[in-house]
Amino acid sequence: xxxxxxxxxxxxxxxxxxxxxxxPRYDYSQFRTEAPRSILVVPVINKSIDVNAPDYFLATIAxxxxxxxxxxxxxxxxxxxxxxxGLSDANLVHAxxxxxxxxLFGTDAVMYISIERWDAKYVVLATTVTxxxxxxxxxxxxxxxxxxxxxxxxxxxxxxxxGGIAGLVANAIVAAIAKAAPNYMPLARQANSGAINxxxxxxxxxxxxxxxxxxxxxx
Amino acid sequence: xxxxRLILSPLILLMAAGCVTQHQRYDWxxxxxxxxxxxxxPEKLGELSASLAAVIDAASTNQAAVPPGIYAEYGYLQLQxxxxxxxxxxxxxEESHWPESKVIMDRMIKVASTPVAATSTPSAAR
Numbered sequence: 232x233x234x235x236x237x238x239x240x241x242x243x244x245x246x247x248x249x250x251x252x253x254x255p256r257y258d259y260s261q262f263r264t265e266a267p268r269s270i271l272v273v274p275v276i277n278k279s280i281d282v283n284a285p286d287y288f289l290a291t292i293a294x295x296x297x298x299x300x301x302x303x304x305x306x307x308x309x310x311x312x313x314x315x316x317g318l319s320d321a322n323l324v325h326a327x328x329x330x331x332x333x334x335l336f337g338t339d340a341v342m343y344i345s346i347e348r349w350d351a352k353y354v355v356l357a358t359t360v361t362x363x364x365x366x367x368x369x370x371x372x373x374x375x376x377x378x379x380x381x382x383x384x385x386x387x388x389x390x391x392x393x394g395g396i397a398g399l400v401a402n403a404i405v406a407a408i409a410k411a412a413p414n415y416m417p418l419a420r421q422a423n424s425g426a427i428n429x430x431x432x433x434x435x436x437x438x439x440x441x442x443x444x445x446x447x448x449x450x
Numbered sequence: 451x452x453x454x455r456l457i458l459s460p461l462i463l464l465m466a467a468g469c470v471t472q473h474q475r476y477d478w479x480x481x482x483x484x485x486x487x488x489x490x491x492p493e494k495l496g497e498l499s500a501s502l503a504a505v506i507d508a509a510s511t512n513q514a515a516v517p518p519g520i521y522a523e524y525g526y527l528q529l530q531x532x533x534x535x536x537x538x539x540x541x542x543x544e545e546s547h548w549p550e551s552k553v554i555m556d557r558m559i560k561v562a563s564t565p566v567a568a569t570s571t572p573s574a575a576r
Contacts, residue, residue: 269550283489290486297518298475302550305519307485308526312554337553416486439475 256431259450262377265370267339268438269302271309271332274321279349284415285321288346288364291419295427296342300437304336333371340377343367348383351413356402360386362418366426368434378434382422476517479505499527518548522555529562537562 272292275285289306297303310319316335318324324332329341348363361383368378427433435450436442484501487494502524509516525540538559545555 286489287486290482290489293519294478294482294517300475302518302548304551304554305523305526305544307488308519308522308558311526311530312558335554335557337550339550 257378257380257450259378259435259447261370261375262368262435262450263447265339265372265375265377266444267301267368267370267377269304269337269339270296270342270368271304271336271338271340271371272296272306272342272344273324273332274310274313274319276321276325276343276345277349279346281349284346284349287415288344288349288419291416291423292342292344295420295423296434296437299427299434300440300443301434302437302439304338309336329369329371329374336371338371341369341371343369349415356399357387358413360413360415360418362415362422364419364422364426380426380432382425384418384422384425386418477505477508477512477514478517479508481505481517481520481523495527499524502527516543516547518551519544521547522551522558525558525562529558534562534565 272289275288277285289310293303293306313319313324318327325343325345332338332341343366345365346363347365348361351358351360363383364381366378366380366382367376369375370377430449433450436444436446480501484494484498488498502520505520506516506524508514521540521544525537525544528534528540529537541555541558541562544551545559
């Protein structure tokens with residue numbers, strides 16, 4: 232077995248081990264008290280230097296929330312309606328009162344997301360692409376925090392360990408491609424999935440899931 | 451060699467994502483990539499619009515539920531193009547399929563029903 236296969240096998244073993252481990256459990260008592268049916272995703276705070284990150288991210292967040300069983304307000308319409316109301320500034324919206332958004336849209340809960348990192352770092356021969364996000368779900372009725380999550384997803388093309396000069400050149404090419412046009416979308420999707428769909432830490436099933444209100448053993 | 455690695459790495463990413471169970475509740479068609487494409491290049495509004503129409507068509511063909519928000523997203527694009535009646539019809543569809551949307555849909559229907567309220571001129575929307 233060559234080194235490459237060994238490394239691949241090892242990665243798989245680590246992955247499967249990761250699936251089985253039990254992460255600490257989130258405290259869902261406030262969430263259960265309110266049992267929200269609908270989620271409004273408001274403009275995303277951007278702490279990265281990529282000005283397009285919030286828009287691009289917005290294109291990944293509606294589907295996983297809806298697939299979890301929630302009514303998710305149309306993200307593009309919401310973005311435009313808020314902009315028309317002078318609420319396009321994410322920092323202002325996040326600092327504001329969720330109750331007001333509740334009145335405007337009729338939502339049960341508001342999802343506040345902040346992009347902590349959305350970057351590609353080029354270090355000699357390798358590029359590392361990182362997406363880091365913070366999610367906070369607040370009640371539009373009481374303003375209470377119902378749920379929080381933090382995700383960091385790093386993509387690093389694997390290093391060639393024995394390819395000599397040819398291998399180094401190839402790595403540099405791969406790194407340069409990743410640097411020139413990093414694709415953040417798979418990382419953002421993975422972060423969303425890791426935030427929403429993991430037992431004990433993610434979002435309990437929403438009203439359009441048959442497990443709505445019946446999954447307290449897992450959440 | 452690096453081709454193999456290029457394929458292997460996304461595969462591992464996929465597998466990591468696979469650790470969390472996920473099944474498709476709705477058929478979203480190309481909603482996500484079309485929205486991304488539109489944000490990347492606003493000239494692709496037509497493609498976003500077509501993808502939303504396709505999601506609605508596919509759901510009706512398969513007698514499946516249109517995903518939450520899709521009627522309203524499509525309705526909002528119609529409103530931006532000055533097609534107010536089409537917008538009103540779509541907002542009503544959203545509201546009847548998804549009662550959670552009632553408050554904002556009533557508001558949008560009111561906006562679309564007011565003759566002067568078109569949010570943009572037809573020329574601005576291709």
